[in-house]
Amino acid sequence: MTHGSDKIQVRVHNRILWVGDDAYPLPNIASVRPKTIVPRRWAAVREFVVRVARPAGYIAGGTIVLACLGDKAPFALQLALALVSGIVLAPHVVRLVRRLRQPWLYALLIGVGSGQTAFVINSDRAIVHDLMERIVHAVNHPTAEFSVTVEHWGDWVLGDKIGGDKVGGDKIEMPS
Incomplete structure (x- = not known):
């Protein structure tokens, strides 16, 4: 599994959070939290x-x-x-x-009431925290809207996978 960076658009429009092509209604967001991914x-x-x-x-x-x-x-x-x-x-x-030589990465985990988790992974901690603040603000303010394009280190697995990675869990390893 390779890990490279791509651009992803994160936006809030009409009380919907869009993370790339995935949509999450803001009222259904249960948690927004940052996670540091330290290379092993x-x-x-x-x-x-x-x-x-x-x-x-x-x-x-x-x-x-x-x-x-x-x-x-x-x-x-x-x-x-x-x-x-x-x-x-x-x-x-x-x-x-x-x-x-792999850098530390920072993930923004967005939990939805249905148990799904959206995430954005970036090498800049400040970007992840800024994005978290924007989403939390949008959850609490119905008229809030924003659109941000960020670098996203994709292809991660949320949960268990044989030989895979896990974000927000006990196995965080970044194979080349």
């Missing part, structure tokens, strides 16, 4: 070590064999070991670096 960097490092342990063991074994051969080791064998090492380890290193 130690989990990324742990996963990297687990994924790389076996291939690294084979590479270390090959290196030991080459060291024992000393000058008798053919250059082609040394080159092959170096190429295989790079090909095997590079994707894991790239994935680790991406996961370590």
